[in-house]
Amino acid sequence: MRKLSQKLRSRRGASITFALLLFLVCAVVSSVVIVAATTASGRLSQLARMDQRYYAVNSAAELLCDVFTGSADSPAPSVTVTRDKDGTVDTDAAMSNSTDALLVDASKKLAEALEKGEPVTLDAINLASSIEGDPLACTINGIIQKNGLLEFTIKNTAGVAGTTYTLKLTLASNVKRTELPDNAVRYTVSWKLHSIEKVRAQPSGSDS
Numbered sequence: 426m427r428k429l430s431q432k433l434r435s436r437r438g439a440s441i442t443f444a445l446l447l448f449l450v451c452a453v454v455s456s457v458v459i460v461a462a463t464t465a466s467g468r469l470s471q472l473a474r475m476d477q478r479y480y481a482v483n484s485a486a487e488l489l490c491d492v493f494t495g496s497a498d499s500p501a502p503s504v505t506v507t508r509d510k511d512g513t514v515d516t517d518a519a520m521s522n523s524t525d526a527l528l529v530d531a532s533k534k535l536a537e538a539l540e541k542g543e544p545v546t547l548d549a550i551n552l553a554s555s556i557e558g559d560p561l562a563c564t565i566n567g568i569i570q571k572n573g574l575l576e577f578t579i580k581n582t583a584g585v586a587g588t589t590y591t592l593k594l595t596l597a598s599n600v601k602r603t604e605l606p607d608n609a610v611r612y613t614v615s616w617k618l619h620s621i622e623k624v625r626a627q628p629s630g631s632d633s
Contacts, residue, residue, distance in 0.1 A: 478588070479590055481581055482580075482590045486592050486594045489577055492525050492528055494618055501616065501617065502615070504615075505612070505614075507605070507609055507610070508536055508609065508612070509607070509608070514536065531569065531616075532614040544570050545569045549564060549566050550564070551563070551564055552565070563580065563581045565578070565579050573598040589626070590626050592622055594620075594621050595618075595619040596618060598614055599616070600614055
């Protein structure tokens with residue numbers, strides 16, 4: 426009985442038990458830290474890619490503004506469009522400070538919209554590049570309203586977390602209409618920024 430009591434009170438081996446317990450606690454804590462760090466790293470990588478798509482949409486809007494309204498180094502360009510009585514459209518070869526095909530096409534479509542009194546849709550534009558092999562693409566759709574406003578919708582749908590980024594850019598037209606002989610009409614067109622929305626992010630497939 427005395428030997429059993431002594432064994433119960435003995436402290437031999439307690440340090441080993443404490444060391445094992447401490448090791449177990451440290452292992453659990455280390456595992457939690459590693460998992461948290463790995464998760465955070467993945468989220469930061471995803472966030473960086475999403476930021477790139479966000480900036481791609483903004484950059485596309487800035488590019489359109491430069492094309493249509495000019496930059497700090499040059500005044501707003503203008504295009505001269507002539508429409509004949511049979512509906513034929515001619516564009517004056519001489520343009521003010523720009524030879525951009527998109528600007529010419531939009532100015533032609535503007536003259537058409539004003540003549541018809543109804544909206545006219547521009548051809549869609551696709552801008553494509555990539556980040557580390559991941560597609561980075563913007564689609565630009567434009568429509569000219571019968572009041573002369575040009576509305577661009579810029580959308581990026583490259584698929585991190587199914588996120589779609591959308592921006593709406595609206596340009597106002599300044600038009601000088603001149604009647605010419607033989608029932609022809611000349612339009613001198615320039616553009617200025619009307620409004621620009623902030624980039625909106627939403628899950629792909631959801632309603633706007």
